[in-house]
Amino acid sequence: MITWQGGKRLLPMTAALGLILAGCGREDLSVLRPQGPAAESSFDLMKLSITIMIAVLLIVFSIAAYVLVKFRRKPGRREIPVQVEGNFKLEVVWTVIPLILVVILAVPTVKAVFAAGNDHADDPDAVKVKVTGHQYWWEFEYTDYGVKTAQDLVIPAGKDIAFELRTADVLHSFWVPSLSGKIDTNPDGTVNRFSFSAPNEGVYRGKCAELCGPSHGFMEFKVKSVSEAEFEQWLASMKAPAVLPEDPQLAETFRSACLRCHAVGDQGLAVGPDLTGFGSRESVAGILLNDDTGADGAPILENIQTWLRDPESVKPGNTMPDPKADLGLTDAEIDGIAEYLAGYTLE
Ligand code: HEC
Ligand SMILES: [Cu+2]
Numbered sequence: 001m002i003t004w005q006g007g008k009r010l011l012p013m014t015a016a017l018g019l020i021l022a023g024c025g026r027e028d029l030s031v032l033r034p035q036g037p038a039a040e041s042s043f044d045l046m047k048l049s050i051t052i053m054i055a056v057l058l059i060v061f062s063i064a065a066y067v068l069v070k071f072r073r074k075p076g077r078r079e080i081p082v083q084v085e086g087n088f089k090l091e092v093v094w095t096v097i098p099l100i101l102v103v104i105l106a107v108p109t110v111k112a113v114f115a116a117g118n119d120h121a122d123d124p125d126a127v128k129v130k131v132t133g134h135q136y137w138w139e140f141e142y143t144d145y146g147v148k149t150a151q152d153l154v155i156p157a158g159k160d161i162a163f164e165l166r167t168a169d170v171l172h173s174f175w176v177p178s179l180s181g182k183i184d185t186n187p188d189g190t191v192n193r194f195s196f197s198a199p200n201e202g203v204y205r206g207k208c209a210e211l212c213g214p215s216h217g218f219m220e221f222k223v224k225s226v227s228e229a230e231f232e233q234w235l236a237s238m239k240a241p242a243v244l245p246e247d248p249q250l251a252e253t254f255r256s257a258c259l260r261c262h263a264v265g266d267q268g269l270a271v272g273p274d275l276t277g278f279g280s281r282e283s284v285a286g287i288l289l290n291d292d293t294g295a296d297g298a299p300i301l302e303n304i305q306t307w308l309r310d311p312e313s314v315k316p317g318n319t320m321p322d323p324k325a326d327l328g329l330t331d332a333e334i335d336g337i338a339e340y341l342a343g344y345t346l347e
Contacts, residue, residue: 035179045112119162121164128144129162131163133165135318136317147238151285154224155226160196165192173210174206179223180196184210221286222282237277239265242264242276257327262275275341279341280346289303290342300342301338309331
């Protein structure tokens with residue numbers, strides 16, 4: 001029995017649990033708020049199984065409670081009641097009912113699993129995206145358009161996106177909870193395919209869902225669902241010629257220190273995330289907010305500066321060299337590049 005003392009101890013625990021669970025409800029990162037057909041079909045299955053479970057629970061517990069009360073030992077009765085064993089009718093009932101319940105669960109589940117298997121790889125209307133997981137960032141390549149980007153997956157609302165997923169290093173898992181289930185990127189070279197769509201325009205958060213190293217928890221990305229016209233516009237501006245820092249000296253520093261790993265437009269290499277149109281991104285390195293413009297109309301540089309001054313402090317174990325310690329940049333050069341990157345926006 002729970003005494004008042006015990007109850008008092010349970011109270012803060014229950015409160016803490018409530019608070020912790022409340023944190024699971026983030027609007028843009030929840031399977032309980034599906035925003036697309038793939039996530040809706042999983043959510044429907046969850047609702048179906050939970051409904052069945054609650055019904056079973058209520059019925060079984062009601063019967064148990066009824067039996068406990070009805071057949072409890074009455075005052076004054078001392079003899080052992082008649083011992084009954086085996087009842088054919090009851091045995092049939094509690095074998096057949098669970099079987100029916102399993103069938104009710106299995107049919108829609110199998111249907112949903114097969115539907116989820118449609119990867120739209122050969123669908124000419126689908127937008128093909130090659131996803132590569134890296135410790136600790138995501139690369140997105142639009143193979144039909146010759147465009148590459150990182151961290152922000154821009155997609156046209158309502159269209160099926162045909163994904164082809166790989167990893168550059170270890171096992172990762174690509175997961176946008178409000179849009180679909182997870183899919184692994186396998187280190188053995190296998191290519192995984194799947195598909196989802198986002199009918200509503202908006203920004204959805206994605207996560208790496210497979211422990212991949214010290215900065216696994218920071219391996220976030222965004223899915224930006226935009227109108228068809230905005231998508232076309234985005235593709236066009238991603239293909240526009242590279243914009244480099246205006247100051248020729250700073251441009252030279254950027255070229256020699258940064259473009260051997262990063263690409264902007266048609267320049268540089270794609271060892272690290274493509275930085276084309278960086279100012280229009282939702283985030284810096286996937287995890288820091290890419291702040292918008294401040295009250296004075298100038299971009300807020302704080303988070304880009306934080307990253308460039310010490311990438312290791314933001315994402316421990318990431319492979320970008322420290323601009324100051326390893327690449328020899330001065331604080332002024334770092335600030336100049338931060339300003340340039342923040343101002344490098346897309347149409
Ligand atoms: C040796 C290759 C390398 C060099 C050189 C390098 N970087 Fe990086 N950079 C990376 C990698 C890898 C990441 C991804 C780190 C992560 O998120 O795990 C990255 C991430 C970034 C990001 C965040 C990207 C995003 O998608 O949000 C910015 C901004 C950036 N680098 C700027 C620079 C600048 C500016 C320089 C030159 C001073 C530079 N980098 C030099 C490899 C490099
Ligand atoms: Cu990961």
